[in-house]
Amino acid sequence: xxxxxxxxxxxxxxxxxxxxDETVFLAGGQTLIPTLKQRxxxxxxxxxxxxxxELRGISATADAxxxxxxxxxxxxxxxxxxxxAIPGLARLAGQIGDLQVRNSGTLGGSIANNDPAADYPxxxxxxxxxxxTNTRTLPxxxxxxxxxxxxxxxxxxxxxxxxxxxxxxxxxKFRNPASRYAIAGVFIADxxxxxxxxxxxxxxxxxxxxxxxxxxxxxxxxxxxxxxxxAADGLNEDMHATAAYRAHLVGVMAAKAVASxx
Amino acid sequence: MTKVSITVNGQAQTxxxxxxxxxxEFLREHLRLTGTHVGCDTSQCGACTVHLDGRAVKACTLxxxxxxxxxxxxxxxxxRGDVLHPMxxxxxxxxxxxxxxxxxxxxxxxxxLVNGHEGPLSEHDIREGLDGNLCRCTGxxxxxxxxxxxxxxxxx
Ligand SMILES: Cc1cc2nc3c(=O)[nH]c(=O)nc-3n(C[C@H](O)[C@H](O)[C@H](O)COP(=O)(O)OP(=O)(O)OC[C@H]3O[C@@H](n4cnc5c(N)ncnc54)[C@H](O)[C@@H]3O)c2cc1C
Ligand code: FES
Ligand code: FES
Numbered sequence: 001x002x003x004x005x006x007x008x009x010x011x012x013x014x015x016x017x018x019x020x021d022e023t024v025f026l027a028g029g030q031t032l033i034p035t036l037k038q039r040x041x042x043x044x045x046x047x048x049x050x051x052x053x054e055l056r057g058i059s060a061t062a063d064a065x066x067x068x069x070x071x072x073x074x075x076x077x078x079x080x081x082x083x084x085a086i087p088g089l090a091r092l093a094g095q096i097g098d099l100q101v102r103n104s105g106t107l108g109g110s111i112a113n114n115d116p117a118a119d120y121p122x123x124x125x126x127x128x129x130x131x132x133t134n135t136r137t138l139p140x141x142x143x144x145x146x147x148x149x150x151x152x153x154x155x156x157x158x159x160x161x162x163x164x165x166x167x168x169x170x171x172x173k174f175r176n177p178a179s180r181y182a183i184a185g186v187f188i189a190d191x192x193x194x195x196x197x198x199x200x201x202x203x204x205x206x207x208x209x210x211x212x213x214x215x216x217x218x219x220x221x222x223x224x225x226x227x228x229x230x231a232a233d234g235l236n237e238d239m240h241a242t243a244a245y246r247a248h249l250v251g252v253m254a255a256k257a258v259a260s261x262x
Numbered sequence: 263m264t265k266v267s268i269t270v271n272g273q274a275q276t277x278x279x280x281x282x283x284x285x286x287e288f289l290r291e292h293l294r295l296t297g298t299h300v301g302c303d304t305s306q307c308g309a310c311t312v313h314l315d316g317r318a319v320k321a322c323t324l325x326x327x328x329x330x331x332x333x334x335x336x337x338x339x340x341x342r343g344d345v346l347h348p349m350x351x352x353x354x355x356x357x358x359x360x361x362x363x364x365x366x367x368x369x370x371x372x373x374x375l376v377n378g379h380e381g382p383l384s385e386h387d388i389r390e391g392l393d394g395n396l397c398r399c400t401g402x403x404x405x406x407x408x409x410x411x412x413x414x415x416x417x418x
Contacts, residue, residue: 001282003281004281004282006327008330029323029328033305034303034304034305036282037304050328074317097394098393099394100308100311104318104320104323104324
């Protein structure tokens with residue numbers, strides 16, 4: 001690691017006040033610390049968000065669940081509120097990485113990083129969640145802008161995410177057996193804004209599948225997905241899977257998610 | 263430099279550290295608690311697993327400064343004097359190790375898994391729970407058996 005200063009502010013206001021040209025926020029560290037260790041990243045100061053109570057916790061109302069940016073994956077997976085209102089999201093969080101990663105990694109860190117294989121972006125986009133930062137609110141589809149890219153301005157802090165409660169939701173992913181990251185994952189949500197299907201792992205960033213949404217809106221069954229093919233153009237291709245295989249897996253995972261609800 | 267105060271295996275430890283110091287470096291190099299191992303630099307092997315306020319975490323992927331004010335348990339903190347922790351005893355009894363490199367991390371993950379689980383652990387639960395711990399020797403069979411027995415021992 002290159003040298004850096006360490007700061008641990010106690011409020012969002014103090015955290016934002018510490019932001020400078022080369023500072024970086026530290027959440028669960030599950031992505032940031034390995035990149036600092038490998039000297040892929042350099043920072044003048046690391047601003048640890050771990051002591052800011054207002055960034056942590058889960059609360060529920062009749063129509064939404066709000067999750068603080070510093071809430072760990074394990075806490076979301078175990079939350080009775082999330083289980084009751086959005087079981088698909090609890091399931092998603094409970095399948096991220098491994099036990100130790102879920103005990104450290106956070107919602108805010110995951111979405112700010114926007115790894116193409118990260119799971120949360122599918123949940124946010126399918127559920128039409130709203131990201132609250134220290135300066136504004138953004139619908140998820142505007143938040144995720146590309147591979148490892150988001151709409152966050154330098155020094156902008158994710159504070160919380162508000163997930164509207166869907167009628168039903170499910171998530172299914174096919175994991176690389178070694179890294180355990182998704183090769184393709186599909187989140188399906190039957191929401192107040194209609195049927196929404198969001199895919200991670202397969203493309204450079206999270207994307208929706210309008211053809212599946214239209215078919216499921218008419219008939220919510222795995223059967224109707226059989227005739228829908230996903231174009232392999234532009235999907236990820238690497239040593240783990242070809243683009244064509246990923247395209248095929250999107251259909252299989254979508255059917256699996258629907259089948260778990262019917 | 264950053265001042266840290268961490269309770270390690272029940273004892274208060276304070277130090278003035280370079281902020282870059284990882285928790286695993288603090289444990290191994292400053293406190294000479296070398297039971298916590300480092301097996302990779304990609305946060306995947308779990309040999310460095312310790313408990314931070316009771317939660318299993320990878321000590322190679324955490325700054326010592328992040329543990330300030332918190333409580334850490336390492337493999338050295340499990341036994342009571344000469345009496346092994348039930349999970350350690352089960353690893354010995356069921357031959358849950360060969361070279362032993364992965365073992366401290368396996369045992370720490372196993373203890374956290376049992377503590378965080380209501381009711382009996384199935385073989386599937388154990389295998390899923392070991393997702394973040396790699397072993398290059400055993401093929402896992404005896405590790406899984408040891409953990410099932412250790413879980414019973416812990417509840418006894
Ligand atoms: C072995 C392993 C397996 C994994 N498997 C999976 C997997 O299967 N699925 C998956 O989705 N993820 C996986 N992950 C990633 C994990 O989910 C991390 O939690 C996530 O990448 C980053 O979250 P973090 O809290 O650790 O953030 P950090 O690593 O601390 O930060 C990541 C980035 O986000 C920025 N950031 C953090 N919080 C905020 C905030 N509130 N506002 C603005 N910016 C912020 C940081 O500055 C940094 O640039 C895995 C990680 C490991 C090590
Ligand atoms: S040393 Fe490999 S995960 Fe920590
Ligand atoms: S016993 Fe050798 S790595 Fe597990």
